[in-house]
Amino acid sequence: MTSLLAKPTFASPRARAYANKLGIALDHFEGSGPNGRIIEQDVIHYTEKINSQIKDLTPTKKQHRKITPLAKNISNIQNISIEQVQGSGMDGKIVSADILIKVQQSNNITDKKKLRLAGIRKVIAKRMTDSKRNAPHVTLTVKTEATHLVNYRNVYMEKHKIKISFTDLFVKIVAESLRKHPIINVSLEEEMLTYHNDINIGIAVAREEGLIVPVIHNADQKSLEQISFDVKDKVNRARTRKLKRTDTENSRFTISNLGMYEVDAFTPVINQPESAILGIGRIIEDIIVENSQIRIGKTMVLSLSFDHRVMDGAPAAEFLGELKHFIENPEDILSLQN
Incomplete structure (x- = not known):
């Protein structure tokens, strides 16, 4: 019988060592290799080929992944395959946080887009940039108790059978405060200061394409019920793009209320x-200390930004103090019979 190893093998030392x-x-x-010499790379290719064939012939067994019920529901809603998720729970169990991370990663990959700044968003960007560049902003903040304001609103709505918002109340309070502090009711254009007799309050309204500011004209001359009607009407028309040009003209002072978004300040x-x-920040339940006594009440934070070219800090602080007083004592300017 002829031996299978009788024929000499022509191979490099590295190939022999790797094969052994x-x-x-x-x-x-x-x-x-040269003259048909077996080199190390031939052995590597051979082993890779054999391993690939073995893998193809081996039946795949789907591994059962452990996952919490909440994580499973989120994965179904977000169409996330759990096979793509690395579990961080005990024994590799997939928890809701693992799915949410995968969702965020997917959004970062698929939802990235670029849009040229245009339309109303471009106008807003320019106006905000010009405002910050041209007007030296100073912002004063004060924390005020809102317990009495909340109670007043509840009693007013019960008595008059109408719904009024906190924005309605703030429009009235700001209007009355501006009447007592006319130095705030001023505008600066082309180095000319104009002190206004009319008190028109702008309300910042968020829309998908950007902010718009409808105006409540002569707010100091209107009842709370009239203000509430005007606010609802103009905010609704702002969001449905039905405002007239006159609805956004001649604003003297603007209110921006982010309390409904749970913003503090x-x-x-x-x-x-x-x-x-x-x-205007959100109204929260808080601890009130008064006359060395502790009680639970409602508080909120007011932030007044003013143009330091037009006024100094003292009159601005006095105006903010007036707002604080009226919020804490709404009965001083608001009547339940109003």
Whole structure:
């Protein structure tokens, strides 16, 4: 019988060493080196080919992934395959946080887009940039108790059988405060200060394409019920793009209320040529300390940004103090019979 190893094998030392390490015989190899010499790369290619064939012939068994019920529901809603998710729970169990991370990663990949700044968004960007560049903003903040204001609103709605918002109340309070502090009711245009007799309050309204500011004209001359009607009407028409030009003209002071978004405080940007703007934060349950006694009440934060070219800090602080007083004592300007 002829031996299978009778024919000498022409191979490099590295190829022999690698083949011996793997327990592979070289006698049936076809070398790719000079004169048909077997080189190390031939052995590597051979082992990769064999491993690939073994993998193809091996039946795949789907591994059962452990996942919490909440994570499973989120994955179904967001169409996330759990096979793509690395579990961070005990024994690799997939929890809701793992799915949410995968959702965020998917959004970052698929939802990235670029849009050229245009239309009303471009106009807003320019106006805000001009305002911050031209007007030296100073922002004063004060924390005020809102317990009495909340109670007043509830009693008023019960008595008059109508719904009024906190924005309605703030329009009335700001209007009365501006009447007592006319130095705030001023605009600056082309180095000319104009002190206004009319008190027109702008309300910042968020829309998908950007903010718009409808105006409640002569707010100091209107009842709370009239203000509430005007606010509802103009906010609704602002969001349905049905405002007239006159609805947004001649604003003297702007209110920006972010309380419904659970914002505590922020720094609003002045709506020029106005000289000030009031930022209103959310009303929260809080601890009140009064006369060394502790009680639970409602508080909120007011942020007044003003143009330091037009006024100094003292009159601005006095105006903010007036707002605080009226919020804490709404009965001083608001009547339940109003």
